[in-house]
Amino acid sequence: MATIALDQFVAAPPAAVWRALTEPELVRRWWAEGDIAAEVGHEFTLDMPGFGAQPCRVVESVPPERFVYTFTTEWTLAWELRAEGRGTRVLLEHSGFDLDDKRMAAAFERMGPGWRDVVLPRLAETAAAL
Template identity: 30%
Template sequence: MAEQTPELRTVVVERDIAQPPEKIWRALTQPHFIEEWLKMKPDFAAEVDRPYTMTAEWGAVEGRVLESDPFTTLSYTWSAFGLESVVTYTLTPSPRGTLLRVEQAGFPTTMEYAYQGARQAWPEYLAAIEQMLAGQP
C-alpha cells in the first residue's frame, strides 16, 4: 500500500495600504525594513535564485528567491523547523494605494501549529508594514 501524502494548506491575507507599490516593495525587499516589520535579521536581496537567511532569537529561516517582479510580485521559499513552504506577495494598485496580498503555501495538515501560527502572524506583519510606512517620507 502506498504511503499517503498529507494535504497541504495555504494561508492568504490581504491588506489595502495607503501607500504606492514602490514603497511597499521597499518594505518587502530592503533588509533594514524587513528587520523592522518581521523582527528577523535578514541576509536578503530580491534577486531570482539568490539564497537568503533570516535569523531571530528563536532560530532561522532559510530559502531562495523564486520570483522578483519589482512593484508587482515577490516569491521565495521559506524553510524552518521542518516546514518547506512558499511565500508570495502580490502588489496591486488600488484606489487607496496598494492591495498587498500574501500567500504562504505548503502547510501539511500534520503541522497544525505552523499553519495556525502563520494565520495569526501574517495579519500582524502586514499591519506592522502599514504602520512602519506611515512614518516614512
C-alpha cells in the same frame, strides 16, 4: 497542502511597499533580520526569534508587483502588490502546510492570525512611513 491567504491595504504606493518587502533594513523593522534581496536565485536567511536563522531563496521577482521566495525548506511566501486608490493592496499566500503533519497543522493555526494581526499591520506601518 494548505495555504494561508491574506490581504492588507497599505496607505503607501507599490514602490514603497516593494522597498519594505525587499530591503533588509526595512524588513528588519516589521518582521525579521536577514540579508534579503529581490534577485531571482538569491539565497538568504531570516533570523526568526525563538526559531533561529531560516533558509530562504528568491524564486520570482517582478518589481513592484510580485515577490516570491521559499521560507524554510517547506513553505513558500508569495507577495502580490496591486495599486489601489492612493495605496496598495498587498496579497500574501503562505503555502506548503501539510495539515496531516501535527507540527505543520499547529503552525498553520498560529501563523494565520500572526500574519493578519501582527506582521501585516507592521508591514503597513513601515511602508506608510517611507
